[in-house]
Amino acid sequence: MEQNRPAPRRALSPKERRRRHRIRLVRNWTVFLLSCGAVMAVMTGGILWLLPRAYALIAPPTAFEAREYEGGAETDLSDKRLVLVNANLPLTEEPTPELALADDATGASLEAEAAAAYREMAEAARRDEIELVLTAGYQDAAARQSAYEAAVQSCRESGCSEEEAAVRAATVQPAPEASEYATGYGADILAADSMEKDTGFADTRAYEWLEAYAAEHGFILRWPQERQAATGMVSEPWHWRYVGRDNALAIRASGLSLEEYLALEQTK
Numbered sequence: 211m212e213q214n215r216p217a218p219r220r221a222l223s224p225k226e227r228r229r230r231h232r233i234r235l236v237r238n239w240t241v242f243l244l245s246c247g248a249v250m251a252v253m254t255g256g257i258l259w260l261l262p263r264a265y266a267l268i269a270p271p272t273a274f275e276a277r278e279y280e281g282g283a284e285t286d287l288s289d290k291r292l293v294l295v296n297a298n299l300p301l302t303e304e305p306t307p308e309l310a311l312a313d314d315a316t317g318a319s320l321e322a323e324a325a326a327a328y329r330e331m332a333e334a335a336r337r338d339e340i341e342l343v344l345t346a347g348y349q350d351a352a353a354r355q356s357a358y359e360a361a362v363q364s365c366r367e368s369g370c371s372e373e374e375a376a377v378r379a380a381t382v383q384p385a386p387e388a389s390e391y392a393t394g395y396g397a398d399i400l401a402a403d404s405m406e407k408d409t410g411f412a413d414t415r416a417y418e419w420l421e422a423y424a425a426e427h428g429f430i431l432r433w434p435q436e437r438q439a440a441t442g443m444v445s446e447p448w449h450w451r452y453v454g455r456d457n458a459l460a461i462r463a464s465g466l467s468l469e470e471y472l473a474l475e476q477t478k
Contacts, residue, residue, distance in 0.1 A: 307394035321394030324452035
């Protein structure tokens with residue numbers, strides 16, 4: 211029976227114990243450092259993933275800046291896209307523009323060239339994460355009359371006399387014969403995240419984008435705040451007008467309203 215017993219373990223010498231201790235120590239440190247390295251790698255990857263997202267949340271949005279206009283050909287005053295319709299130059303007959311659908315979501319139409327330009331502009335805005343919405347375009351005589359009468363009624367309800375109501379309404383909603391919506395070139399443009407027709411639209415990213423780039427697509431702000439004396443209309447930051455790219459760039463560079471720009475060109 212004694213032959214089956216395991217031989218007693220030989221006692222380690224002090225030198226062997228020190229050597230085994232060093233091996234164990236090296237192994238433990240190796241495992242520890244590898245673990246630390248793995249944790250650091252995960253943390254670094256997480257930080258690198260998080261940093262740009264955190265910056266995007268706290269950094270101010272990229273500003274939209276208009277490209278400098280270098281000038282172009284002389285303005286052709288016979289260009290039908292420059293037709294001027296207002297209280298001083300009312301329609302003498304009902305226009306019959308060739309129309310095309312400009313906004314699938316709202317069903318709004320514009321003159322065919324203007325509709326194509328609007329679609330291109332909306333797509334360009336979408337690439338900059340701006341979702342434009344064409345809320346109004348071409349209006350026939352009945353639609354223009356209805357819109358004008360609604361404006362008159364609103365003035366009446368605010369306490370205006372009949373005469374005052376007609377005058378005040380015409381500064382915010384042109385009378386049917388004085389409305390360029392009949393041409394198919396007038397466009398009310400808002401944004402998916404800002405659908406109220408009020409002056410607050412001028413403080414939105416969508417308006418900033420339009421102010422910078424609409425002219426490159428042929429659109430101008432029709433009734434600028436600082437040109438009310440010339441246009442006779444209350445400023446509407448959502449109301450734009452298609453005049454063609456070259457015309458739009460020249461008008462924007464001039465700083466004038468359409469009325470003033472055309473009057474100046476006629477003196478040349």
